[in-house]
Amino acid sequence: MTNVVGPRAVFGVIVPSTNTVVEHDYWRAGLPGVAYRAGSMYIPDPVMADDRDFTALLGQIRASIDTAVRDVLTAEPDRMVMGMSAETFWGGVAGNAAFEQRLRDRTGLPVTTGAGSCRAALRALGCRRIAVFSPYQPVADVEVGRFFTEAGFDVAAITGLRCPTAMAIARVTPERIRDTVTALDAPDVDAIVQVGTNLSFVAQADRLESELGKPVVAINAATLWHALREHGITDRVEGAGRLLREY
Structure with missing residues (x-):
């Protein structure tokens, strides 16, 4: 209300x-x-x-x-x-x-x-082949990849940052994120997607979109x-x- x-x-x-x-x-x-x-x-x-x-x-x-x-x-x-x-x-x-x-x-x-928001966002943006990164361990990245694949997207790669604690997610530096995105990007990738809501990425994603010339979707x-x-x-x-x- x-x-x-x-x-x-x-x-x-x-x-x-x-x-x-x-x-x-x-x-x-x-x-x-x-x-x-x-x-x-x-x-x-x-x-x-x-x-x-x-x-x-x-x-x-x-x-x-x-x-x-x-x-x-x-x-x-x-x-x-x-x-x-x-x-x-x-x-x-x-x-x-x-x-x-x-x-x-x-x-x-x-x-x-x-998950639902990322699916809707990628559809609105017209993206099909994606690369994803997370702060997670492999067990969670498998589930992320499963969702996007079942939702109709072609998942080129998933990188997990393997953060040791939930608080450590918010301490990942912009430099490490940039290196991760750079490694994931490829000419045949339509969009980069970030999951893990305690990872500070919204403003950096905006800047990276300009540099890469393609959508970079921050989950928040x-x-x-x-x-x-x-x-x-x-x-x-x-x-x-x-x-x-x-x-």
């Missing part, structure tokens, strides 16, 4: 308790009349140094998401936005659809997820774009990539 600070929309945003980037990226977009209420999923053990650790981290997310959603609903938002991405890719296209349906059933609200830009456009808000945003600027 709209209010004085969010007369156009109030979005409920679900983030891990370790995440410092999603809310920063959304507020930085500077959309007048759009407000955000974050709900935090408690992550007591943020280690994700290998596949076993990452799977355990996902278990913590699954155990705490209902409480985070409960808390956000007290602000009476107009839409639920998932400011976390790995769980939204799990199980491929069917897994994402089931996850979104569970949230719609739980909240009675429209839902934006990272994709989820914000999807939430806005699905809600009928068509404002164009500068400095956050072609998607929010032109579509």
Whole structure:
């Protein structure tokens, strides 16, 4: 439900308790009349140094998401936005659809997820062959690749940065990201896609698009774009990539 600070929309945003980037990226977009209420999923053990650790981290997310959603609903938002991405890719296209349906059933609200937003963004941009990078371990990158393949995209490559903890994701330097994107880029790749919402990339993606001459999709830009456009808000945003600027 709209209010004085969010007369156009109030979005409920679900983030891990370790995440410092999603809310920063959304507020930085500077959309007048759009407000955000974050709900935090408690992550007591943020280690994700290998596949076993990452799977355990996902278990913590699954155990705490209902409480985070409960808390956000007290602000009476107009839409639920998932400011976390790995769980939204799990199980491929069917897994994402089931996850979104569970949230719609739980909240009675429209839902934006990272996986669904990236799919919609790539379709809007007219991209088919993509290269992807993440902060994840291999077990999660397999699920990311599965989702995009089942969604009809040709995945040329996936690079995982193998961050050792959930907090370390926000400490990845722009230099390391640039090196990763440079290694992934190729003449036959239509777009570079980044997943992992605690990875600070929106502004850098905007700059890299100009350099590479092709879309570079940051997941936080994709989820914000999807939430806005699905809600009928068509404002164009500068400095956050072609998607929010032109579509």
